[in-house]
Amino acid sequence: VSALVDGSGAIAVGGTPQQIFAANANRKFLEIYNLYSSNEILAVSFGAGANLDTAGVFELVPGGSLRYDGTGVDNRAVFVVGATAGHKFTARQV
Numbered sequence: 001v002s003a004l005v006d007g008s009g010a011i012a013v014g015g016t017p018q019q020i021f022a023a024n025a026n027r028k029f030l031e032i033y034n035l036y037s038s039n040e041i042l043a044v045s046f047g048a049g050a051n052l053d054t055a056g057v058f059e060l061v062p063g064g065s066l067r068y069d070g071t072g073v074d075n076r077a078v079f080v081v082g083a084t085a086g087h088k089f090t091a092r093q094v
Contacts, residue, residue: 002028002094003094004029004092004093004094005021005092005093005094006091006092007020007021007078007091007092007093008088008089008090008091008092009088009089009091010085010086010087010088010089011080011081011082011084011085011086011087011089012085013085014082014083014084014085014087015051015052015081015082015083016049016081017043017045017049017050017051017079017080017081018049018079018080018081019049019077019078019079020032020078020079020080020091021077021078021091021093022077023047023075023076023077024075024093025075026075027068027073027074027075027093027094028069028070028073028094029068029069029070029073029092029093029094030066030067030068030073030074030078030091030092030093031065031066031067031068031069031090031091031092031093032044032060032065032066032067032078032080032089032090032091033060033064033065033089033090033091034060034061034062034063034064034065034089035062035063035088035089035090036062036063037062037088038062038082038087038088038089039062040062040082040083040084040087041059041060041061041062041082041083042059042060042064042080042081042082042087042089043057043058043059043060043080043081043082044057044058044059044060044066044078044079044080045057045058045078045079045080045081046074046076046077046078046079047076047077048077048079049079049081050079050081051081052081052083078091078093
């Protein structure tokens with residue numbers, strides 16, 4: 001069993017996509033959680049950083065999460081963007 005890799009953190013620059021995980025052809029699990037206390041949307045994109053309200057972006061409301069487990073796990077680089085610097089999120093992969 002592989003250990004979870006923690007990519008949790010905070011938005012460095014509001015409105016600017018930041019990579020939290022590099023592309024990983026062996027990725028078997030991915031979970032990203034927008035902390036309820038954030039009070040704003042966290043956008044998640046794969047392969048390239050995208051902005052909020054862009055096609056192909058998953059927008060997570062406060063308390064929302066995105067989870068891939070088992071088959072069909074996206075292996076491209078993972079990016080997040082939030083409107084405000086300091087916006088905290090939880091992220092992990094295997």
